[in-house]
Amino acid sequence: xxxxxxxxxHAKLLEIYGPQGKWxxxxxxxxxxxxxxxxNTNWVNVERAMDNIKxxxxxxxxxxxxxxxxxxxxxxxxxxxxxxxxxxxxxxTVRLRHLLSWLKTYRFDLTAIERKDTKAxxxxxxxxxxxxKETADSILLYALERPVFVVDAYTKxxxxxxxxxxxxxxxxxxxxxxxxxxANTQLYQELHGLIVEHAKLLCRTRPLCTRCLIxxxxxxxxxxxx
DNA sequence: CACCAGGCCCTAT
DNA sequence: ATAGGGCATGGT
Numbered sequence: 718x719x720x721x722x723x724x725x726x727h728a729k730l731l732e733i734y735g736p737q738g739k740w741x742x743x744x745x746x747x748x749x750x751x752x753x754x755x756x757n758t759n760w761v762n763v764e765r766a767m768d769n770i771k772x773x774x775x776x777x778x779x780x781x782x783x784x785x786x787x788x789x790x791x792x793x794x795x796x797x798x799x800x801x802x803x804x805x806x807x808x809x810t811v812r813l814r815h816l817l818s819w820l821k822t823y824r825f826d827l828t829a830i831e832r833k834d835t836k837a838x839x840x841x842x843x844x845x846x847x848x849x850k851e852t853a854d855s856i857l858l859y860a861l862e863r864p865v866f867v868v869d870a871y872t873k874x875x876x877x878x879x880x881x882x883x884x885x886x887x888x889x890x891x892x893x894x895x896x897x898x899x900a901n902t903q904l905y906q907e908l909h910g911l912i913v914e915h916a917k918l919l920c921r922t923r924p925l926c927t928r929c930l931i932x933x934x935x936x937x938x939x940x941x942x943x
Numbered sequence: 944c945a946c947c948a949g950g951c952c953c954t955a956t
Numbered sequence: 957a958t959a960g961g962g963c964a965t966g967g968t
Contacts, residue, residue, distance in 0.1 A: 755949050758950085758964090758966095759948040762948080762967085765966085804965035805964055805965080807964085808962090847951065851950065870948095913949055
Protein backbone atom coordinates (compact mmCIF):
# COMPACT_ATOMS: atom_id res chain seq x y z
CA UNK A 718 0.00 0.00 0.00
CA UNK A 719 1.51 3.22 -1.15
CA UNK A 720 0.59 6.17 1.01
CA UNK A 721 0.88 9.66 -0.30
CA UNK A 722 3.01 12.39 1.17
CA UNK A 723 1.53 15.36 2.93
CA UNK A 724 2.70 17.76 0.26
CA UNK A 725 0.61 15.83 -2.25
CA UNK A 726 -2.56 16.13 -0.21
CA HIS A 727 -3.93 19.21 -1.93
CA ALA A 728 -3.36 17.86 -5.43
CA LYS A 729 -4.93 14.52 -4.58
CA LEU A 730 -8.01 15.99 -2.96
CA LEU A 731 -8.34 18.43 -5.82
CA GLU A 732 -8.18 15.58 -8.26
CA ILE A 733 -10.92 13.70 -6.43
CA TYR A 734 -13.31 16.46 -5.42
CA GLY A 735 -12.46 19.29 -7.79
CA PRO A 736 -12.03 23.00 -7.08
CA GLN A 737 -14.06 24.23 -4.13
CA GLY A 738 -14.67 27.79 -5.34
CA LYS A 739 -15.92 29.96 -2.54
CA TRP A 740 -16.17 27.16 -0.03
CA UNK A 741 -17.25 29.20 2.99
CA UNK A 742 -20.30 31.05 1.70
CA UNK A 743 -21.37 34.59 2.46
CA UNK A 744 -19.93 38.04 2.87
CA UNK A 745 -17.15 38.72 5.36
CA UNK A 746 -19.74 39.93 7.84
CA UNK A 747 -21.75 36.76 7.43
CA UNK A 748 -18.65 34.63 7.82
CA UNK A 749 -17.85 36.30 11.13
CA UNK A 750 -21.26 35.25 12.40
CA UNK A 751 -21.34 31.77 10.92
CA UNK A 752 -17.89 31.08 12.35
CA UNK A 753 -19.48 31.17 15.80
CA UNK A 754 -22.64 29.36 14.78
CA UNK A 755 -20.82 26.46 13.18
CA UNK A 756 -19.00 25.45 16.35
CA ASN A 757 -19.62 21.72 16.76
CA THR A 758 -22.68 22.06 14.57
CA ASN A 759 -23.88 20.61 11.29
CA TRP A 760 -23.63 23.19 8.52
CA VAL A 761 -27.24 22.65 7.45
CA ASN A 762 -28.37 23.96 10.82
CA VAL A 763 -26.00 26.90 10.53
CA GLU A 764 -27.62 27.84 7.23
CA ARG A 765 -31.07 27.82 8.78
CA ALA A 766 -29.86 30.18 11.46
CA MET A 767 -28.11 32.41 8.92
CA ASP A 768 -31.28 32.54 6.84
CA ASN A 769 -33.22 33.66 9.90
CA ILE A 770 -30.65 36.35 10.60
CA LYS A 771 -30.56 37.64 7.03
CA UNK A 772 -34.33 37.69 6.77
CA UNK A 773 -34.65 39.60 10.02
CA UNK A 774 -31.99 42.03 8.86
CA UNK A 775 -33.67 42.63 5.50
CA UNK A 776 -36.88 43.44 7.27
CA UNK A 777 -34.99 46.11 9.25
CA UNK A 778 -32.35 47.04 6.73
CA UNK A 779 -33.24 50.69 6.72
CA UNK A 780 -32.49 51.08 10.39
CA UNK A 781 -29.14 49.25 10.23
CA UNK A 782 -26.92 49.39 7.15
CA UNK A 783 -24.56 46.80 8.61
CA UNK A 784 -25.57 43.23 9.44
CA UNK A 785 -23.17 43.26 12.39
CA UNK A 786 -24.63 46.46 13.77
CA UNK A 787 -28.13 45.08 13.34
CA UNK A 788 -27.20 42.03 15.40
CA UNK A 789 -25.45 44.11 18.00
CA UNK A 790 -28.63 45.98 18.84
CA UNK A 791 -30.80 42.90 19.18
CA UNK A 792 -31.49 41.76 22.70
CA UNK A 793 -30.46 38.33 23.85
CA UNK A 794 -33.90 36.87 23.49
CA UNK A 795 -34.30 37.99 19.88
CA UNK A 796 -30.82 36.80 18.98
CA UNK A 797 -31.33 33.42 20.60
CA UNK A 798 -34.57 32.98 18.71
CA UNK A 799 -32.89 33.68 15.36
CA UNK A 800 -29.95 31.34 15.90
CA UNK A 801 -31.93 28.59 17.60
CA UNK A 802 -31.68 26.09 14.72
CA UNK A 803 -27.89 26.13 15.03
CA UNK A 804 -28.10 24.67 18.53
CA UNK A 805 -26.29 25.79 21.70
CA UNK A 806 -28.21 28.98 21.26
CA UNK A 807 -27.67 30.27 24.78
CA UNK A 808 -23.89 29.98 24.73
CA UNK A 809 -23.72 31.11 21.14
CA THR A 810 -25.76 34.20 21.92
CA VAL A 811 -23.19 35.14 24.54
CA ARG A 812 -20.29 34.33 22.22
CA LEU A 813 -21.78 36.33 19.37
CA ARG A 814 -22.27 39.23 21.70
CA HIS A 815 -18.61 39.15 22.70
CA LEU A 816 -17.57 39.05 19.06
CA LEU A 817 -19.94 41.89 18.18
CA SER A 818 -18.65 44.00 21.07
CA TRP A 819 -15.14 43.58 19.70
CA LEU A 820 -16.33 44.56 16.24
CA LYS A 821 -18.02 47.62 17.67
CA THR A 822 -14.64 48.88 18.88
CA TYR A 823 -13.89 49.16 15.16
CA ARG A 824 -17.33 50.68 14.61
CA PHE A 825 -18.24 47.53 12.65
CA ASP A 826 -15.84 48.72 9.97
CA LEU A 827 -13.98 45.75 8.51
CA THR A 828 -11.67 47.99 6.49
CA ALA A 829 -10.38 49.35 9.78
CA ILE A 830 -9.72 45.82 10.98
CA GLU A 831 -7.98 44.91 7.76
CA ARG A 832 -5.29 47.49 8.41
CA LYS A 833 -3.95 45.48 11.33
CA ASP A 834 -1.40 42.74 10.88
CA THR A 835 -2.38 39.11 11.12
CA LYS A 836 -0.55 38.28 14.31
CA ALA A 837 -2.10 41.15 16.23
CA UNK A 838 -5.55 40.28 14.91
CA UNK A 839 -5.17 36.66 15.96
CA UNK A 840 -4.30 37.78 19.48
CA UNK A 841 -7.33 40.04 19.63
CA UNK A 842 -9.61 37.32 18.33
CA UNK A 843 -8.30 34.77 20.82
CA UNK A 844 -8.99 37.21 23.65
CA UNK A 845 -12.70 37.09 22.81
CA UNK A 846 -14.59 34.66 25.03
CA UNK A 847 -16.02 31.98 22.81
CA UNK A 848 -13.45 32.38 20.05
CA UNK A 849 -10.88 29.61 20.17
CA LYS A 850 -8.07 28.83 17.79
CA GLU A 851 -10.13 27.25 15.06
CA THR A 852 -12.77 29.97 15.07
CA ALA A 853 -10.12 32.70 15.14
CA ASP A 854 -8.25 31.16 12.24
CA SER A 855 -11.45 30.57 10.28
CA ILE A 856 -12.24 34.25 10.62
CA LEU A 857 -8.70 35.19 9.61
CA LEU A 858 -8.68 32.87 6.62
CA TYR A 859 -12.20 33.26 5.23
CA ALA A 860 -13.51 36.61 6.46
CA LEU A 861 -10.26 38.57 6.51
CA GLU A 862 -8.47 36.54 3.83
CA ARG A 863 -5.20 36.05 5.65
CA PRO A 864 -3.00 33.07 4.78
CA VAL A 865 -3.62 31.18 8.03
CA PHE A 866 -4.29 27.46 7.84
CA VAL A 867 -7.29 26.23 9.82
CA VAL A 868 -6.78 23.03 11.79
CA ASP A 869 -9.95 21.18 12.69
CA ALA A 870 -10.83 17.77 14.04
CA TYR A 871 -10.90 16.39 10.51
CA THR A 872 -7.37 17.57 9.83
CA LYS A 873 -6.12 15.89 12.99
CA UNK A 874 -7.94 12.69 12.13
CA UNK A 875 -6.61 12.77 8.64
CA UNK A 876 -3.04 13.22 9.81
CA UNK A 877 -3.45 10.41 12.29
CA UNK A 878 -5.09 7.96 9.95
CA UNK A 879 -3.51 8.64 6.62
CA UNK A 880 -0.08 9.69 7.75
CA UNK A 881 0.12 7.83 11.03
CA UNK A 882 1.13 10.96 12.87
CA UNK A 883 0.80 11.17 16.60
CA UNK A 884 -1.71 13.63 17.95
CA UNK A 885 0.02 16.95 18.02
CA UNK A 886 -0.96 20.36 19.28
CA UNK A 887 -2.94 22.78 17.20
CA UNK A 888 0.03 25.01 16.50
CA UNK A 889 2.29 22.11 15.63
CA UNK A 890 -0.11 20.91 12.99
CA UNK A 891 -0.67 24.43 11.72
CA UNK A 892 3.06 25.06 11.50
CA UNK A 893 3.46 21.85 9.57
CA UNK A 894 1.02 23.02 6.90
CA UNK A 895 2.57 26.48 6.89
CA UNK A 896 5.95 24.92 6.24
CA UNK A 897 4.83 22.51 3.57
CA UNK A 898 2.49 24.78 1.66
CA UNK A 899 3.20 28.35 0.53
CA ALA A 900 1.42 31.15 2.40
CA ASN A 901 -1.43 31.55 -0.05
CA THR A 902 -4.92 32.44 1.14
CA GLN A 903 -6.74 30.78 -1.74
CA LEU A 904 -4.71 27.62 -1.33
CA TYR A 905 -5.34 27.42 2.40
CA GLN A 906 -9.05 28.07 1.95
CA GLU A 907 -9.35 25.37 -0.64
CA LEU A 908 -7.23 22.81 1.17
CA HIS A 909 -9.19 23.19 4.37
CA GLY A 910 -12.46 23.04 2.43
CA LEU A 911 -11.32 19.93 0.62
CA ILE A 912 -10.37 18.23 3.86
CA VAL A 913 -13.80 18.94 5.33
CA GLU A 914 -15.64 17.81 2.20
CA HIS A 915 -13.57 14.67 2.11
CA ALA A 916 -14.29 13.99 5.74
CA LYS A 917 -18.00 14.56 5.32
CA LEU A 918 -18.12 11.98 2.61
CA LEU A 919 -15.74 9.37 3.84
CA CYS A 920 -14.33 9.73 7.30
CA ARG A 921 -17.50 8.84 9.14
CA THR A 922 -16.77 5.17 8.81
CA ARG A 923 -13.42 4.27 10.22
CA PRO A 924 -12.27 1.53 7.85
CA LEU A 925 -12.58 3.80 4.85
CA CYS A 926 -10.53 6.49 6.44
CA THR A 927 -7.23 4.71 6.27
CA ARG A 928 -7.74 3.91 2.62
CA CYS A 929 -9.68 6.69 1.05
CA LEU A 930 -6.67 8.70 -0.13
CA ILE A 931 -4.71 5.77 -1.41
CA UNK A 932 -4.40 5.41 -5.15
CA UNK A 933 -6.00 1.99 -5.20
CA UNK A 934 -8.93 3.08 -3.06
CA UNK A 935 -12.21 1.64 -4.34
CA UNK A 936 -13.96 4.91 -3.73
CA UNK A 937 -11.57 6.88 -5.90
CA UNK A 938 -11.98 4.39 -8.70
CA UNK A 939 -15.71 4.64 -8.35
CA UNK A 940 -15.55 8.42 -8.64
CA UNK A 941 -13.33 8.18 -11.68
CA UNK A 942 -15.73 5.82 -13.37
CA UNK A 943 -18.52 8.38 -13.20
C1' DC B 944 -33.21 4.19 18.88
C1' DA B 945 -28.17 6.06 19.01
C1' DC B 946 -24.75 8.94 17.24
C1' DC B 947 -22.87 12.95 15.04
C1' DA B 948 -21.93 17.92 13.72
C1' DG B 949 -16.96 23.03 9.99
C1' DG B 950 -15.63 24.07 19.27
C1' DC B 951 -15.15 26.31 23.39
C1' DC B 952 -15.15 27.07 28.32
C1' DC B 953 -14.88 25.52 32.89
C1' DT B 954 -13.67 22.30 36.33
C1' DA B 955 -11.31 18.57 38.53
C1' DT B 956 -7.42 15.85 38.70
C1' DA C 957 -1.08 19.83 31.26
C1' DT C 958 -5.06 17.36 30.07
C1' DA C 959 -9.44 14.66 30.36
C1' DG C 960 -14.41 15.12 30.86
C1' DG C 961 -18.94 17.39 31.04
C1' DG C 962 -22.17 20.80 29.33
C1' DC C 963 -24.17 23.26 25.74
C1' DA C 964 -28.98 21.92 21.95
C1' DT C 965 -30.69 21.50 17.36
C1' DG C 966 -31.68 18.61 13.34
C1' DG C 967 -29.80 14.85 9.99
C1' DT C 968 -28.80 10.22 9.18
